[in-house]
Amino acid sequence: MTESTELLYPAKWLLKASAGDRVTCELRMQIISGKIESGAIISENKLASDFAVSRSPVREALKILASENIIRPERMGAVVIGLTDKKIEEIYDVRILIETFVYERLVRINVNELIKELSKILEMMRISIKYQDADEFSYQDLIFHETIIRAIDHSYILMIWNNLKPVMESLILLSMRKRFKENYDDFTRIVINHELYIEAIKTKDRNLMIKALHQNFDDVQGKVEDMWKSQQMLSKGVEQEND
Amino acid sequence: MTESTELLYPAKWLLKASAGDRVTCELRMQIISGKIESGAIISENKLASDFAVSRSPVREALKILASENIIRPERMGAVVIGLTDKKIEEIYDVRILIETFVYERLVRINVNELIKELSKILEMMRISIKYQDADEFSYQDLIFHETIIRAIDHSYILMIWNNLKPVMESLILLSMRKRFKENYDDFTRIVINHELYIEAIKTKDRNLMIKALHQNFDDVQGKVEDMWKSQQMLSKGVEQEND
DNA sequence: TTAAGTATACTTGTATACAAGTATTATAAC
DNA sequence: GTTATAATACTTGTATACAAGTATACTTAA
Numbered sequence: 001m002t003e004s005t006e007l008l009y010p011a012k013w014l015l016k017a018s019a020g021d022r023v024t025c026e027l028r029m030q031i032i033s034g035k036i037e038s039g040a041i042i043s044e045n046k047l048a049s050d051f052a053v054s055r056s057p058v059r060e061a062l063k064i065l066a067s068e069n070i071i072r073p074e075r076m077g078a079v080v081i082g083l084t085d086k087k088i089e090e091i092y093d094v095r096i097l098i099e100t101f102v103y104e105r106l107v108r109i110n111v112n113e114l115i116k117e118l119s120k121i122l123e124m125m126r127i128s129i130k131y132q133d134a135d136e137f138s139y140q141d142l143i144f145h146e147t148i149i150r151a152i153d154h155s156y157i158l159m160i161w162n163n164l165k166p167v168m169e170s171l172i173l174l175s176m177r178k179r180f181k182e183n184y185d186d187f188t189r190i191v192i193n194h195e196l197y198i199e200a201i202k203t204k205d206r207n208l209m210i211k212a213l214h215q216n217f218d219d220v221q222g223k224v225e226d227m228w229k230s231q232q233m234l235s236k237g238v239e240q241e242n243d
Numbered sequence: 244m245t246e247s248t249e250l251l252y253p254a255k256w257l258l259k260a261s262a263g264d265r266v267t268c269e270l271r272m273q274i275i276s277g278k279i280e281s282g283a284i285i286s287e288n289k290l291a292s293d294f295a296v297s298r299s300p301v302r303e304a305l306k307i308l309a310s311e312n313i314i315r316p317e318r319m320g321a322v323v324i325g326l327t328d329k330k331i332e333e334i335y336d337v338r339i340l341i342e343t344f345v346y347e348r349l350v351r352i353n354v355n356e357l358i359k360e361l362s363k364i365l366e367m368m369r370i371s372i373k374y375q376d377a378d379e380f381s382y383q384d385l386i387f388h389e390t391i392i393r394a395i396d397h398s399y400i401l402m403i404w405n406n407l408k409p410v411m412e413s414l415i416l417l418s419m420r421k422r423f424k425e426n427y428d429d430f431t432r433i434v435i436n437h438e439l440y441i442e443a444i445k446t447k448d449r450n451l452m453i454k455a456l457h458q459n460f461d462d463v464q465g466k467v468e469d470m471w472k473s474q475q476m477l478s479k480g481v482e483q484e485n486d
Numbered sequence: 487t488t489a490a491g492t493a494t495a496c497t498t499g500t501a502t503a504c505a506a507g508t509a510t511t512a513t514a515a516c
Numbered sequence: 517g518t519t520a521t522a523a524t525a526c527t528t529g530t531a532t533a534c535a536a537g538t539a540t541a542c543t544t545a546a
Contacts, residue, residue, distance in 0.1 A: 043526085043527065057500070086398075156334055159310075159311075286497065297530055299529075299530050319538065
């Protein structure tokens, strides 16, 4: 078995992280990128030796990935589920669901601080694009949406976001890295989309909000799916020649 | 410190469970019931000796309870957050959110099997009431709603439910036990509410669905809150007696 | 009495050891 | 060759040991 020592998850995001977190993030990336294929059976001992850590942090990682539904624990070993097209659509179902809920709350509160914060993040996104830093851009993109969600101070909506976030993060990382290489023009449009977001929140025009939201997701969803499929092909390309 | 050896979580639900699960469920009940008060600081070592297990299953429990937002890990020890009125309202926000989503899907699919399954569960609920088995009733109540959610085969909506479920379970257990003793008549109304649910799904009348849903939750929400507050008082009263 | 520094008793994170159970493989009987 | 049984090499769950870091308390100096 050929083992690539290259890490998929940004190393700088794990500087102060525990071994458990490192294994969790890296293993998640390997599963979602397709480096570890769906259906594969993984065991704690095997992973522990692969990552050169003990079973303790690996157990922690497997518990988390199981709660994210990308692995399924069985009698002996866990089965890798990974992501399907259907599941990616479902993720965006939930994002639209909670962001719609959030917007309904936002129109009833003062959003001045939020607008300022979002503008700042958008500036950061522009810089990330300028320097072609895909990982930083992904980070800011996620923070943008998280900031909106946090604004309504709703612990269980935030909980849903937190449960969704890691898988989203992996997906977006993989997608953005590819787009920076092959579809650099996409990012101009993404920035415009986010400007629309801010405008919709500022004007508190409900219809504009809904429109911006769906426009963003409908657009992004297709893109992310395409990119993800490409990524799947890419990673499988090495060993797969049929079709 | 006075320690009650009485378990809050139904022992029969943990017959084949691991020590980790046992600690998780019991600790969750102790926090939500108020037996362990909000603001209390808990440490792995202390809990391990309290539950007479090693730190391994305790660590597992704390990770889960932290993801449920009822404890907050800090530098040294974790702080008990527990549930506030606001958080209980938020739980029901999310329940309404996802069940509304689920209903929108249900009107587009065949619900014959679902109706049959729900009718069966409702029968079980009636038996539980007849024999005044609060724990069994709570279980069937949760299963009723979970069955509806599972019917649309949506992994991320189900994930939200699964994240919400344990805390819901604890809340409902505490609420139902109290109501069986003090508000036995409530259950007639609960059964009628669930009959309405089934009818709304069967007829696929969207307005009836929404109405049934809100009627059920608005009603239950107030009740659960009241009962929860009473439970808080109750458990604190007992503790004071023991001092 | 007060302030600073050190000793001690905690804490978590990780590695390792052990027990109990399960799947697989090898062996023996037919 | 086929089937039943035993040996084995795995698996997870739990306990324990150890390392590194942090808060607390005590001691000592001024």
